[in-house]
Amino acid sequence: MDAAGLDAAVAAAREGDGAAFGRLWQELSPRVAGYLRWHGVADVEDVTSEVFLAVFRQIGRISGEGAAFRALVFTVAHRRQVDWHRQRTRRGPWLTLDDAGPDPSVPSAESTALALLAQTHVLEVLDTLTPDQRSVLVLRVVADLTLEETAAVLGKDLGAVKSLQHRGLAGLRRKLSPGPYPSDVLARLNPRHA
Known part of the structure; x- marks a missing residue:
């Protein structure tokens, strides 16, 4: 999505357009997930969803164009990954479903x-x-x-x-x-x- 498309999607989402929310999710969620993954967050999908829920709840109060929205998304993602690591150090090792045992549908x-x-x-x-x-x-x-x-x-x-x-x-x-x-x-x- 180019800058104009991102600007339009943010403006439409501010007005409550559900499809615009979907476009913003499709455009930015893989990048947010990649950011979280590189920072060692084991629960990437859940934390990515938390990031977008937090941002979408505030979308009516957000000012600025698509670039400002993208920066806000990654600000929230950065804070969530810091929180995730703080919780992990307090609670000890994190066991993911992948660590829990074999899955018959795993790749070779x-x-x-x-x-x-x-x-x-x-x-x-x-x-x-x-x-x-x-x-x-x-x-x-x-x-x-x-x-x-x-x-x-x-x-x-x-x-x-x-x-x-x-x-x-x-x-x-x-x-x-x-x-x-x-x-x-x-x-x-x-x-x-x-």
Whole structure:
């Protein structure tokens, strides 16, 4: 959905249009779920639903266009994931239905193992970042927020968000390609390095 479509859907939802609520859910819920998943929330579907329920209850009082609405959604998502982690530390380990036992409708062991390996590698790489760097990158990449929206969600100034993004990307670059660039690559990028 482009910016104009998001603006129109927010305006229609403010007027009580049920289909507009559905369009907003379809557009933003996968990104919210991704944001929550990258922050280790085990109950992603439930927390995503809580985020949208909280936002939709207040939609009549929300001012601004689609970008402001999207920033509000991720502000609520950020607060919910912080609350989820606080509750988890107070209550102890969280047991999901996946951990409770075998399910006859699960995918093959091979596809499960490959998916877990890929996810584990990505999580290991992200774990090398500071929590603030990880939050900035996930909001920028998964949630597709602008720098200004990310700063608003995290309650940080724009310069701090830019710095966190730069440091986070540099850290990921070092982790994913630890060796120096081959000289032929540098030569193509800038003949002075040849």
